[in-house]
Amino acid sequence: MNPVSRWRSLLAFSLGAAAMWCVQSGLPDAQAGNNNLGTDAYGKALRTVLDRYVDPVEPSRVLAESLKRIVSGLDRHSHYLTADERALLKQRSRGGTTGMIVEFQRAEPGSRKPSRLEVAAVLPGSPAEKIGLQPGDSILKIRDQDVAFMLSRAEVDVLLLGGDGEAIDLVVQRRNDAGPTAQRLVLSGQSLPVVTGALVEHGGRKFAHLRIRAFRSGVADSVRNTLKELRRSAGAAGIAGVVLDVRGNPGGDVGEAVLIADTFVGEGVLVRTRGRGGQILREERATQAATDDATKVVVLQDHRSASASELLAIALQDHGRAKVVGERSYGKGTVQDVIGLDDGSVLTLTIARYFSPKDRLIDGIGVEPDVAVADMATQPEAALRAALAAM
Known part of the structure; x- marks a missing residue:
């Protein structure tokens, strides 16, 4: 390095160090025991960003x-949608x-793992089945949007919706493939x-x-019929x-699961919300009406059985009306409230947790x-035989 360059580098370093010393010395010291960020400090920091950032901020x-x-x-179940995103969803x-049915796993704060979207279940005869998707496959991109950077399941839902015959471009990593492949999924208006x-x-x-693949309106009647x-x-x-086979069932309408449990339980609490x-x-x-309290029942579940599936299983298990066979279930037992805000945006917030009749946390x-x-x-038929043998 020539003398001029060495002098410039030394001057730049000295000026930077001096500026940093001036900034640090001008900052107020944190008081002992009071170094947690509060709402007042957050509001002040936010106003400072809006007022003083080098470029105008919207x-x-x-x-x-x-x-x-x-x-x-x-x-992973709470999220916020802007008014524009809500309008796009509609x-x-x-x-x-x-x-x-897909399962979204957001990137955990502080971790280097990206968000993931995994196929949990595929309905027979569906568009997903026609392009060969199977449980365990990962979806990497939807409509050219990277799943890795998505913050919530709501962002996924917006991209997977559309009309009958609409094509959605996906990038999929299949369980048994070496690398990802592009797929075009054509939506169907047919109810499956x-x-x-x-x-x-x-x-x-x-x-x-x-076999109950999801809980939606009318499922309890379908089960009974x-x-x-x-x-x-x-x-x-x-x-x-x-x-009652709920393998791969990620849940849905909790009320339908409660109605199915009520079919086999005559009295007592089926689910408690705290x-x-x-x-x-x-x-x-x-309720006692039309209760079948004599037929032997087994609930067959796997690690993807979640939410309403788990409420059904644990309600029957706690009342001694069913044996649960399979794997430990997913562990999703929370209640979300959907709150519309004045600007047209919407906040979906977890406000409670489900507990079993014996007050077990799910x-x-x-x-x-x-x-x-x-x-x-790998051996789905063996799992069914185990369920039958349990009776």
């Missing part, structure tokens, strides 16, 4: 972005469906059944196998038991099976 953009990160950082809700039933034989007896048809098909011998401080906000109780823990089954993903 307040609504900064506020929306900060609120998104604050809310999504609370848990605009794209035109009846087209993918026929798949989420409840299917069949009679299966085991040990010389007939059992009803009811399907079970009625299977009883009729079984003839005079009847059925020896019922398998808010901040453990306060009981709501209890759903069984969220973050899951439902422990009575009979554990290994290798459920």
Whole structure:
């Protein structure tokens, strides 16, 4: 380095160090025991950013972005949508469906792991099945948007919605492929059944196998009607038991799960909701009318069974009405409130947790099976045989 360059570098370093010393010496010292950021300090910092940043800052953009990160950082189910995003969600809700159920895992604050989107279930005959998607596949991009940088499930939902026949470009990493592939998924307006039933034989007896792939409006009636048809098909011998198969079922309408549990439980609490401080906000109780308290029941679950699936399993387990067979479930047992704000934006916030009839926590823990089954993903028929054997 020549003398002039060395002098310039030394001068730049000296000026930088002096400037940093001046800034640091002018800052107020944090008081002992009072170094946590409070709402007043946060508001002051935010106003400083809006007023003094080198370029003009659009307040609504900064506020929306900060609120998104604050809310999504609370848990994976809370999120914030701007008025524009909410309008886009409504605009794209035109009846087209993918026929798949996905599980979003946001990037944990402080970790280097990106957000992930995994296929949890694929409905038979659906657009997702037609392009070969299977549970366990990862979706890396939707409409050219990287999932890795998404903050909430709501961002995913906006991109996967559309009308009948609308094409959505995806980049997918299949479980057994070396690298990602581009796929074009065409949405369908056809309503696909989420409840299917069949009679299966085991040990010389007939059992009803009811597959419940999601909980949505009318599912409880579908379960009851399907079970009625299977009883009729079984003839005079009847059925020896019922398998409620919720493998890969991520949940949905909790009320439908409660109605199914009520079918097999005659009295008592089915699910309890507790808010901040453990306060009981709501209890759903069984009714005696049309209760089947004699037929043996097994709930078959895996690690993807979540939310309403877990509420059904643990309610029947706590009342001694069913054995739970399979893997420990996912552990999603929270209640979200959807709050519309004055500017047209919407806040979805976790306000409570679900508890079992015996006051067992589900969220973050899951439902422990009575009979554990290994290798459920690779040997699905073996899992069903284990469920039948448990009766």
